[in-house]
Structures are given as structure tokens and as C-alpha cells.
Amino acid sequence: TIDGGELHENLYNLSEKDKSYDYTIHKMPFPAREVSGTISVKEDNGGSIVSWEARVYPLDEKQEKELEPMFQGIYEASLETLRQQFESA
Numbered sequence: 001t002i003d004g005g006e007l008h009e010n011l012y013n014l015s016e017k018d019k020s021y022d023y024t025i026h027k028m029p030f031p032a033r034e035v036s037g038t039i040s041v042k043e044d045n046g047g048s049i050v051s052w053e054a055r056v057y058p059l060d061e062k063q064e065k066e067l068e069p070m071f072q073g074i075y076e077a078s079l080e081t082l083r084q085q086f087e088s089a
Contacts, residue, residue, distance in 0.1 A: 005029025031059045032067060048086075050079060 008027035015021065020040035028035065037054030056071050058064045 030067065030070070031063050033057050033059050035071070050082065052079060 006027055006029065007025060009023055009025045011021055011023050013020070013022040018040065019042070020038060022038050023036065025035040026033075034057045035054055036057075037052065040051045042049050042051070052075050054071065054075065056064070056067050058067050
């Protein structure tokens with residue numbers, strides 16, 4: 001990560017045909033035991049739509065409400081960076 005924390009991610013179900021893959025993160029600098037998700041890309045009128053679905057499994061269920069906005073912000077910022085990179089290309 002940018003701040004030096006470790007992140008261990010496994011990628012699987014990579015599909016060039018469906019333009020998607022699944023992943024799990026099992027070591028991260030956040031109070032979660034695992035994050036699992038799917039990223040996919042679909043064509044849309046000469047452009048693309050990127051979908052990112054994820055589930056965060058907190059270490060303590062009481063932390064779920066505080067983790068949700070943190071991960072939502074991470075995903076939104078990542079997708080915005082991706083959009084900017086492709087629009088400037």
C-alpha cells in the first residue's frame with residue numbers, strides 16, 4: 001500500500017471472454033479478516049462500464065458499519081483514477 005502496509009491478494013476465475021476476475025484479500029492493514037469481490041468490464045455504446053462488487057468480512061462484526069464507508073471510498077477513488085487514465089489516453 002502507499003503507506004507501507006502489506007496487502008496479500010489472490011486472483012482467480014480470470015475470464016478474458018467475460019472480461020472479469022474474482023479476488024480475495026486475506027492480509028491487509030485494515031480490521032478485516034477478508035475481502036472478496038469481482039471486477040468486470042462490459043462494453044457500452046463505444047465505451048465501457050466497470051463494475052466492482054465486494055464483500056468485507058470484519059474482524060469484529062461491530063466494525064462493519066465503520067468499514068463500509070472506508071472501503072466504499074477506496075473503491076470510488078480507484079474507479080475514478082481508472083476513468084481518468086482512460087479518458088486521458
